[in-house]
Amino acid sequence: MATVALSSLGRGAARYALVAALAAVFALFATLAPGFLTGANLLSVLVNNFALLAIVAIAMTFAVSAGGIDLSVGTAVDFSSFAFVSLVLAGQPVALAALGGLAGGALVGLFNAVLIAGIGISPFLATLGTLFVGRSVQQLLTNGGNPVYLPPAGVPEAFRFLGHGTLAGLPVPLVVTALVIGGAWVVLSRTRFGRVALATGIQASVVRYSGLRLPRITAATYILVSTIAAVVGLILTSTVTVYIPSSGNAFLLNAIGATFIGTTFDPHGRPNVPGTVLGVLLLGVVANGLLLSGLNFYWQQVGTGLLIFSVLAIGFANRKAAGRA
Amino acid sequence: MLVDAPYIPASALEVEAQKAFETPRTGPAFGRRLATLALRGGALAVFVGVLVVFSAAAPFFLTVGNIGNVLGQSAIAGVLAIGLTIVIIAGGSNVVTGGIDLSLAANMGLSAAVYATLVQAGHGDGVAIAGALATGLAIGAVNAAAVTLAGIVPLLATLAVMNVVAGLELVLTQNTVVPASSEFLSALSAGGPFGIPVLAYLLLGFTLVVAAIVQYTPLGLRLYAVGAFPDAARAAGLPVKSFVAGSFLASGLCGGLAGILSVSYLSGSTTGAGDMLLPVVVTALLGTVFSGRLVPTVTGTLLSALFVGFLINGFQLLNISSTLVSGVQGLLILLVVSATTLLGRKENA
Numbered sequence: 001m002a003t004v005a006l007s008s009l010g011r012g013a014a015r016y017a018l019v020a021a022l023a024a025v026f027a028l029f030a031t032l033a034p035g036f037l038t039g040a041n042l043l044s045v046l047v048n049n050f051a052l053l054a055i056v057a058i059a060m061t062f063a064v065s066a067g068g069i070d071l072s073v074g075t076a077v078d079f080s081s082f083a084f085v086s087l088v089l090a091g092q093p094v095a096l097a098a099l100g101g102l103a104g105g106a107l108v109g110l111f112n113a114v115l116i117a118g119i120g121i122s123p124f125l126a127t128l129g130t131l132f133v134g135r136s137v138q139q140l141l142t143n144g145g146n147p148v149y150l151p152p153a154g155v156p157e158a159f160r161f162l163g164h165g166t167l168a169g170l171p172v173p174l175v176v177t178a179l180v181i182g183g184a185w186v187v188l189s190r191t192r193f194g195r196v197a198l199a200t201g202i203q204a205s206v207v208r209y210s211g212l213r214l215p216r217i218t219a220a221t222y223i224l225v226s227t228i229a230a231v232v233g234l235i236l237t238s239t240v241t242v243y244i245p246s247s248g249n250a251f252l253l254n255a256i257g258a259t260f261i262g263t264t265f266d267p268h269g270r271p272n273v274p275g276t277v278l279g280v281l282l283l284g285v286v287a288n289g290l291l292l293s294g295l296n297f298y299w300q301q302v303g304t305g306l307l308i309f310s311v312l313a314i315g316f317a318n319r320k321a322a323g324r325a
Numbered sequence: 326m327l328v329d330a331p332y333i334p335a336s337a338l339e340v341e342a343q344k345a346f347e348t349p350r351t352g353p354a355f356g357r358r359l360a361t362l363a364l365r366g367g368a369l370a371v372f373v374g375v376l377v378v379f380s381a382a383a384p385f386f387l388t389v390g391n392i393g394n395v396l397g398q399s400a401i402a403g404v405l406a407i408g409l410t411i412v413i414i415a416g417g418s419n420v421v422t423g424g425i426d427l428s429l430a431a432n433m434g435l436s437a438a439v440y441a442t443l444v445q446a447g448h449g450d451g452v453a454i455a456g457a458l459a460t461g462l463a464i465g466a467v468n469a470a471a472v473t474l475a476g477i478v479p480l481l482a483t484l485a486v487m488n489v490v491a492g493l494e495l496v497l498t499q500n501t502v503v504p505a506s507s508e509f510l511s512a513l514s515a516g517g518p519f520g521i522p523v524l525a526y527l528l529l530g531f532t533l534v535v536a537a538i539v540q541y542t543p544l545g546l547r548l549y550a551v552g553a554f555p556d557a558a559r560a561a562g563l564p565v566k567s568f569v570a571g572s573f574l575a576s577g578l579c580g581g582l583a584g585i586l587s588v589s590y591l592s593g594s595t596t597g598a599g600d601m602l603l604p605v606v607v608t609a610l611l612g613t614v615f616s617g618r619l620v621p622t623v624t625g626t627l628l629s630a631l632f633v634g635f636l637i638n639g640f641q642l643l644n645i646s647s648t649l650v651s652g653v654q655g656l657l658i659l660l661v662v663s664a665t666t667l668l669g670r671k672e673n674a
Contacts (some may be wrong), residue, residue: 067481131655136653260478260481304492305486305490312481316477
């Protein structure tokens with residue numbers, strides 16, 4: 001009896017380790033860093049440390065949900081950015097260019113889908129290959145990796161809107177992020193596709209024996225992942241008005257980290273949208289708090305890494321304890 | 326049970342099931358064997374083909390001096406990839422749940438920084454070597470503890486450790502180049518007998534020693550058993566966790582060693598070691614196609630490291646943009662993995 005109680009306690013602790021860590025970090029920086037708890041700073045955390053990474057992490061959550069991983073999310077961001085900038089430079093309307101950007105990102109997903117669902121390569125290797133090929137393609141397209149600038153004079157107002165505009169007083173990137181999060185949560189936990197994708201991640205053979213078309217589901221998942229990541233390419237490009245080859249990879253490791261930190265939030269240790277959002281929030285708050293507390297810039301990376309490590313350790317150790325009881 | 330099986334009269338259904346299981350194996354067996362053979366020999370054939378093409382196009386390519394250069398330039402990546410190979414062998418080749426060490430490149434960077442900093446602080450080579458190896462080993466120990474004690478999936482544990490280690494390197498060096506020179510370092514970066522760099526001999530010697538341990542001792546056999554059949558290994562009484570922990574310690578040590586080599590190669594420590602990560606992962610994974618049974622082996626990893634090294638070198642000699650190298654690497658891994666996957670699927674059918 002005691003062990004049963006303990007194990008359910010362990011499971012509860014695993015679930016709330018993440019929330020507790022977030023609260024602790026928040027309280028710590030509220031006392032340590034003077035400007036942390038101001039409205040302006042918290043908004044800047046959301047815009048600068050949260051919005052874009054959250055979208056990539058949501059994309060990653062879909063890939064991990066379906067039992068895979070996508071190392072080429074950054075490549076999708078880059079391809080989207082490149083297509084967007086090129087089309088705007090070519091004088092196309094911004095809306096059309098944005099669609100082109102999304103299509104550019106989706107193309108990366110299609111390539112992954114062929115490799116993973118069509119040929120049957122493991123997602124890690126397939127997307128690793130895509131990452132390499134994508135990097136080379138970008139360097140070929142840009143004469144060895146030169147950034148593609150948009151001339152400040154020639155930038156249409158609609159182009160800047162996505163990165164700098166406001167909707168009802170809220171920055172547009174944040175609104176888009178909220179929409180993506182909401183949409184992803186609905187798809188993953190409230191639709192048939194989401195349930196099937198999760199089932200694929202838990203036991204692919206069951207999905208196959210249930211008469212569902214596993215390759216089609218997998219293909220759809222990876223195209224979805226890249227398309228979501230492509231949204232970041234659009235926002236990023238509108239914010240900085242330049243495409244820098246292979247810059248999207250900066251999101252990759254933190255997105256994986258946030259997704260897996262998020263799995264500690266689920267009682268069964270599965271990837272889930274709220275957990276991922278909390279994971280990204282945790283990373284963002286730590287990055288911002290460390291910056292404000294005047295700590296050496298380089299210690300920030302150490303701090304973030306230690307934090308990911310501890311949350312994962314607590315989560316996994318608790319899950320192990322719960323599983324063993 | 327298995328021994329008794331033939332004596333139990335098989336029902337019609339079982340016979341059918343047996344047939345269904347065996348038919349695809351008897352039919353195209355020859356073709357399949359041929360295809361597998363072609364793939365195994367194919368990797369080597371591609372290797373030789375690339376050498377031939379390059380040597381035809383660039384006469385300097387196949388000289389002893391150039392081959393020595395390629396060996397020397399591949400030393401750092403080769404040592405790291407061999408460390409990763411040990412982890413992959415012990416953890417199983419499923420990349421997401423099995424063995425992987427993403428912290429290796431960062432480990433090399435920090436170990437190099439520690440070495441260079443110690444030399445600059447006026448310590449001798451002995452202290453610096455000990456410091457670099459201890460750094461690598463400590464990182465390996467953290468990975469080992471995270472994976473075997475806390476039970477974190479290797480991919481995640483080593484990802485987090487990678488971030489911490491890369492951060493520590495920045496803290497130590499303040500993101501600057503730390504120059505270092507000493508007699509030992511110049512001896513390492515010098516040319517050896519036959520005009521071949523010392524680093525080349527080191528790579529070959531290191532590969533020989535590790536390959537001998539991993540591929541020709543009972544310890545190595547157990548390492549494979551632990552990775553490929555953990556349940557069976559556990560049932561046979563092997564301390565699975567100790568082997569996995571040991572593999573991370575070994576790869577950590579390889580990271581420290583590669584750190585020393587990189588200090589000698591670059592005459593100091595520079596940041597940006599993380600760029601090595603993906604090429605090293607590719608090298609280790611690509612290595613399986615150079616082994617007889619398509620499993621990770623130390624010699625296969627060496628061949629794969631040299632293959633990538635010769636590709637880069639040949640591209641340079643032919644004045645082909647080095648930006649193509651990562652693309653070729655990507656295509657290669659996709660090609661090789663597709664072929665093995667398609668063949669594997671036929672074998673399982």
